[in-house]
Amino acid sequence: MAADHTGSGEETHFNGQQPDQQAQTPLHSANGSSSRTLAQPREYHGAAGGFGSLQGIARIELKQRAGPGAAETLYRQNKPEGHMCTSCAWAKPPNPHVAEFCENGAKATLWDLTSDRCTPEWIWQHTVTELRSRSDYELEMRGRLTEPMRYDAQTDRYVRASWEEAFANIAAELNRLDPKAVTFYASGKAALEPSYLYAIFARAYGHNNLPDSSNMCHETTSVGLKEVIGSPVGTCTLEDLDHCDAIFYLGQNPGTNSPRLMRPLQQAVQRGCKIVTFNPLREKGLLEFIDPQNPVQMITQRPTSLSHLYMQVKPGGDIAALMGVCKRVLERDAMARAAGAKPVLDDDFLAQHTAGLDAFRAKVDATGWDEIERNSGIDRPELERAGDVYAEARNVMGIYGMGITQHVHGSQAIGMLVNLLLLNGNIGRQGAGCTPIRGHSNVQGQRTVGITEKTKLAPVAKYRELFDLETPPEDGHTTVEFVQAVLDRTNKGFIGLGGNLAKAVPDHERVHAAWGDMELTVHIATKLNKTHMMPGKSSWILPCLVRAEDDVQASGRQTVTMEDSFSHIYGSIGKRAPASEHLKSETAIICELAKATLPPRQKLRWDEWMGDYGIIRDLIARTFLDEFHDMNARMNQPGGFYRGNGAHDRIWKTDSGKAQFTDPTVLNACGIGEAEGRYHLVTVRSNDQFNTTIYGHSDRLRGLEGTRMIVLVSPQDMARDGLSDGDMVTLVGDAGDDVRRVVKGLKVTPFNLPSGCVAGYFPELNPLVPLWYHDVLSKTPASKGVPVRLVKE
Structure with a gap:
């Protein structure tokens, strides 16, 4: 297993050369004399795609050993009667190419289909305190989770649990807590069927605390x-x-x-x-x-x-x-x-x-x-x-x-x-x-079918009509508001439908210190990640199927659906054997949790819905008739079916009834302006990454290899500030509040950037983003313009 390179003593290799072997060009001072040399910016000398893309896929297959069926799974990916990619939300064309997947889509599928297994026996060998010190890369490289587990505080270990034990104990904890102090978070990967039921579960339980990964990005x-x-x-x-x-x-x-x-x-x-x-x-x-x-x-x-x-x-x-x-x-x-x-x-x-x-x-x-x-x-x-x-x-x-x-x-x-x-x-x-x-493969679709903290966007009238369900009248909280509630110790329970939220949010140091104070944390997941290593007083890991795996319920093999960035809906069916006989689908887990938690209601038919996802789609169609009518009949048509969009047809659902010109009040979107010595940090993802999942330490398309603990700086700014290629620096937050935010051990790396801009990797640099520093309207964290200063170590 490759180690995670985070130490300041590690050397970084770029394009096969040591940093001091890079060519340099002269920098002339303002009076025309040569005062310092400009470091050569890092650069990838090939094109995107090509053989580099194929090599990137092959490298992940060699790591994950997805098996002889991997090629057939990839061949069916993003095609009718195949499974839809769990990576980005790009469209699936009606006339697909022979290979309708990209480098990152293939990596995501191979990562899911790894032959490695993270068993309760292996996890028992390590305390949670020890595992917390490992990188997400190391944790995920252990492979697929195989059985439910609960956290045992006395031994500081996760131990094997049965599904019956998990559902009963989680339900008991939920019923002990005030529903308004519990959050049901959804990453953008879960399909429409579990997402629709997840929203019903939350509202029947008694809250609208339904933030999802859209809060973090779009x-x-x-x-x-x-x-x-x-x-x-x-x-x-x-x-x-x-x-x-x-x-x-x-x-x-x-x-x-x-x-x-x-x-x-x-x-x-x-x-x-x-x-x-x-x-x-x-x-x-x-x-x-x-x-x-x-x-x-x-x-x-x-x-x-x-x-x-x-x-x-x-x-x-x-x-x-x-x-x-x-x-x-x-x-x-x-x-x-x-x-x-x-x-x-x-x-x-x-x-x-x-x-x-x-x-x-x-x-x-x-x-x-x-x-x-x-x-x-x-x-x-x-x-x-x-x-x-x-x-x-x-x-x-x-x-x-x-x-x-x-x-x-x-x-x-x-x-x-x-x-x-x-x-x-x-x-x-x-x-x-x-x-x-959009990023996550169904992040747009989750919002479409009811995962929202805003009551005005939820199908409240349809819930009343279809389920005799009176939903809570007050809005729930966004992801940022949830994290603030964690810091305030007012959020007591958390269920995560996928994702690695504690690693994705701003203000890591403060948030991570408070995360474990929650009474209940539940993680529906496929692999271990850092968020699992911050257990609440009662904590559970519930392993689920991935989209490429066969999902068999009472009525037979099941199909799920998702929505792309162009508002098209696709059916997805997995055919790979599950990684473990103990795994359940996300839909089944939600149904079992809801059934165990909620008092019986005649119209909340969790067993029936779990047994036949087609019934759930009929409910989606009845809830959103104009957009999802005949959903079961249309979901497998090539290219998906279009749910429609008013603005696409020049129907403007605005206050004025027209498309609205706006007058910007600022000319720069950063909330904190320029100042001497201040940089604005842009956080980025590497070529070997999907959100918080790190596949390796190659950022091929930027010519960067070996470590993620770097800060990209323009050669001109390096020369101005007396920095050399390979210097170690600390980034210090410069937002002007009373909280000290630092990330140490970053290697200065020359890169072609505008003056005053530095760049580095998400999520490693998230500790520098203040929780309050977000879009004024949406509360999306402002991670593309974070005020920082560089301090040489």
Whole structure:
């Protein structure tokens, strides 16, 4: 087993060279004399995809030994009558390729299908205190959990338990606690069927405390988009990528986080579409791509260049950058009208479908280019070129990720992107629209079927009609509010439907110290992780099936469903033998817990639902009739079925009944501005990672290998601050409150970044993110612009 390299004495290797072997270039001081050499930024010299992607998959298979059936499982992945990938929420096309999976999707499946087993016998050999000192990588490398376990405080160990014992004891604890002091958290992987029942269970138990992983990443989309176009999700479908002329791509790295998106981007570029990218880091996944399923490209190794323009925006600078683009578009429109040419703006669309344009125009006119350049970090000519791309395109898509949503004013950044799209009617038209790229495979779908802390978004009337269920009237709490309740010691119980939440949240040091004070912690999981090593006074691990495994209930083999980023619903059926005969499905575990906890109700038929998931889908269809009608009949159709989206059809469910232009109150989305000596930290994921799951220590697409305990700094900032390649530093939080936040033992690594920006890995740098530092509207942690200072060790 590979060790987790976290010590400050470890050496990091980059591209096969020691750091002191890297080429250096001279830096000239302001008076022209050479004062110091600039370290060479780390870089991957290949393209995204290609043989590197195949080698990455092979490396994980060698580690996990998923068995001879792995190839057949991957072949069926993301296809009708196959299982849907547990990695990202990208679409599953109606006409799939031979291999309809990407490097990270294959890694996720092979990781699930490992031949290693984490048995109660092995866990008994180690105290929880000892296991807590191990990395998540080491814990997950032990393999699949095989049997239920309970925490024994006297021995500080997890011990084997029966399912009957687990359900009875958890139910007794839940009934002892105040329901309002209990949280039911859901990671974004659980399918629609267990998610729908989980929401019913929580409300029948007596609370709306149903945060999910969306709170940590894309809740800003749900809140921000809802305000301006009336839809909490993106407006595009997969087919729009076949018809767009330009894509404005902000704050998302497809090479690492959604590699199956790269082929559609490549195809769009090959037919003439121009991609304009805004990102602090120059990411290979947005620069060039070799399609592993294209024999000619694989033989010739000639990549497709992707980005027409690539702008390294400051952290949080997207608002200002988009303001500059809009300023140029309005200027081009005025020039066209003066010349008697066709206007750039779509006057008919603006008059019929939008509100607030005049106020937005006034804001743009009042905002000077000096302010735009200072806040975005991008020069005016570059932004004008981006505006020209927009003005000359018929159909424009806006694609974005957490580089937009994880900011204090992320909602305003989303509003600015919508402003740009609205100028020429680029929402509700083929080849145009707004497309947030979701992470977890069903995080959007969970919200759709009722996992929400907001009562106004829950199908309360349908619960009353279908189940005679009166739900609690008050809102529950978001993930950030749950964590605050943990710190305040007012949250007493926690059930985690997947995930590794304690590792994913901000303010690690404070939160981890308080986590074990809860009365009850329950984890529905497939592998060990760090959150399991912070047991409450009563703590249980309940092992479940993975999506690729055969789920057999009373009525036979079961299908589950999930929703992608384009609002399409797919059936998923697993056919691999379960890792252990003792495993249960997530649906079965929820039903058994609910049955043990709740008093009998005639219309809450947990045994019936557990035995036949088709009955659950009928309930989903009756609850959300317009979107899920005939769900059982439609779920396996190629490409999934579309549940619809009002904004896609130019039906604006906003207060004004129209799409709303907004006036940003800030030009930079970071909540704390620039100051001498202050950097803004952007947390990122590696090529060997999915959320908190670490597959290894290779970040191939950035040219980084060997350790995750690094901080990326621009060579110019290194020279200015007297730092050398390989220096050890401590990052210190600079948020201005009374809490000292530090991460020690980080190796300085030169990287191509804007001045004043540093980058490092999530979740290792989460201790630097204050819990209160989040988007104003959504409370999503602002992990893409964290104020910090560097202290040399």
